[in-house]
Amino acid sequence: FVWLLFRIGALRCNSAFHPGGDNLWLCTFTLSVAVSAVLLLPISILSNEVLLTFPQSYYMQWLNGSLIHGLWNLVFLFSNLSLVFLMPFAYFFTESEGFAGSKKGVMARVYEAVVLLLLLALLVLGIVWVASALLHDNIARKSLYDLWEYYLPYLYSGISLFGVLLLLLCTPFGLSRMFSVTGSLLVKPRLLEDVEDTLDCTTFEEDALSRKLNCKSPSCWVKLNMEAMKKEHQTLRSQRIALEMRRKASPWQRNLGYPLAMIGLLALTVMCVLMVCFNVLELLLDETAMPRGMEDPHLGMASFSMFGSLGAAVQVVLILYLMVSSVVGFYSSPLFTGLLPRAQDTNLTQIIANCVSLLILSSALPVFSRTLGITRFDLLGDFGRYNWLGNFYIVFLYNMLFAGLTSASLIKTVTWAVQRELIRAFGLHRLPLTVSRSTVPFRLLLASGLSKIQ
Structure with missing residues (x-):
């Protein structure tokens, strides 16, 4: 707040005031906190492995x-x-x-901003106090006297629960969107396709549309739909x-880059689902699988x-992969x-x-990863004080929903992608709309492919 008041005073003395300067500084600070929250679990896991590898190293005594x-507490604060x-x-x-x-x-x-902020704080605190009074009457009475100990954990639990639910909705969708x-x-490698011929045809069509668009005759403006032609020109x-990039790409990049990337994404996604399924079994058999806080x-x-x-390196990769997938799913x-x-x-x-959206997603990532069993590193500091973490039914249902949604999205994405690539590879995407592609027999697919090979 001292830094904020200093900035306000500097802006007050500056005649050339930019109205969004301080807000951009606040947004930059918020994004840096979000990045720190994303890196909390990876740094903690890697630090443990480094200390295991070099237990007596003089250069690792600071770790x-x-x-x-302290890092967990600062990020939470x-x-x-x-x-x-x-x-x-x-x-x-x-x-x-x-x-x-x-x-x-x-x-x-x-x-005006400070007054509105105070009114908003009173409104939110009142709503949370009413919610705590409905759930736990004794704690609600104590919260009037001890705000930090009994009252704010409900607010933190609500925010974290909202972030974890948002991750539950965005991450399975993002895992399927990562492929596209x-x-x-x-x-992308194209089977049975001549890139040079396709590029020549596309270039000729683009040149023809360019000449029509550049035509200055009045008859052209009357007879042609210029807006549709402009859209078609942009598409071509x-x-x-894209065809020029495919032609310039090396054979290794054109034939191996895309398949290896898809196999890697598929392996990471399947690994996440398997780890969640294994965590579900552990929840049924072992109480220590429940997420909990750790003081020391x-x-x-x-x-x-x-x-x-x-395994620790795989956990770090999976945590970062889930974060990227959640961001992709959020914006998609x-x-x-x-x-x-x-x-x-x-x-x-x-x-x-x-x-705000990125901060909510990133601050819920440690709880999200521990709840799904991606890592066994227990939550530190106030991250482990969330009230709903000790509820077995919430944690179990959360794991089941994530495994089910991710599996359904993955199966749908893979089957549709394979069908689309086969249709494009055999040239069936050029069929008229009156012909249903699902009714095309396998013999026609095979005959079309063999004719192109010949």
Whole structure:
């Protein structure tokens, strides 16, 4: 807050005031906290493996459990500070103009933003107190006297539960979308396709449309639908660029890059599902599989994976893969597609909304990974104080839903992708719409493929 007041004072003295400067600083700070939350579990797991590998090393004496525990506490503190105070203040400061009758300026906007923030805090605290009173009457009475110990954990539990539920919805969808997103960045191999002929045809069609669009005769404007032609021209141009990239790509990149990437994504996704299924069995047989908090991390005593350092490395890769998949699924879902940032076309309110969304997803990632059994590293600090973590039915149902949704999305994506590639490879995508592709017999597929080979 001292830094914030210093920035406000500097802006007050500066005549050339940029209204979004401080908000961008707050957004940058929030994104840095989000990145730190994502790296909490990987850093903790790798630190334990480093201490196991070099137990008596003089250069590793600074790496201990108290340092990791302090990092978890700091990330928890700053994530809640950004989510509850900084981002709402940034939004209110962006939308505020000062109270009616007050002198216009920076401080008038600050006063209005602070008042709105206090009113919002009172509203949220009142809602959480009513919820705690309905669930636990004794704790609700104590929370009036001890706000930090009994009252704020309910607020933190609600925020974390919302983030974990959001990850449950976005991650399975993102795991299925990762195949198409990765495929759009790589050169796809095309069976039985002559790239040179396809590129020549696309180039000729693009040139013909360009001549029609550049025609200055009045008859052209009357007879031709210019908007449809422009869209078709853009489509042909993108196809030509993709074909040129495919032609310039090396044979190794064209024939091995895409299959290896798809196999890697499939292996990571299947591994996540298998680990969740194994965690479901452990929940039924062993009570220690339940996620819980850990006050004193004893690093360097034993590995958190039964496969040693290799298993720990796989856990780190899976955690980062789940985070990337959740972000892809979040921005691919119909509810949040409008939040996707666009180059030089994103307003400040949308930037704040993106920062809040990424912070919610990243701060829930440690709880998400531990609940699914991706890692056995228990939650440190206040991350382990969430009330719903000790409920067996919530944790068990969460694991079952994740395994079911991910399996269904994976099966649907793989089957549709194989069908689409086979149809494109054998040229059946050029069939008229009146012919149903599902009714095409296998003999026709085989005959079409053999004729192209000959």
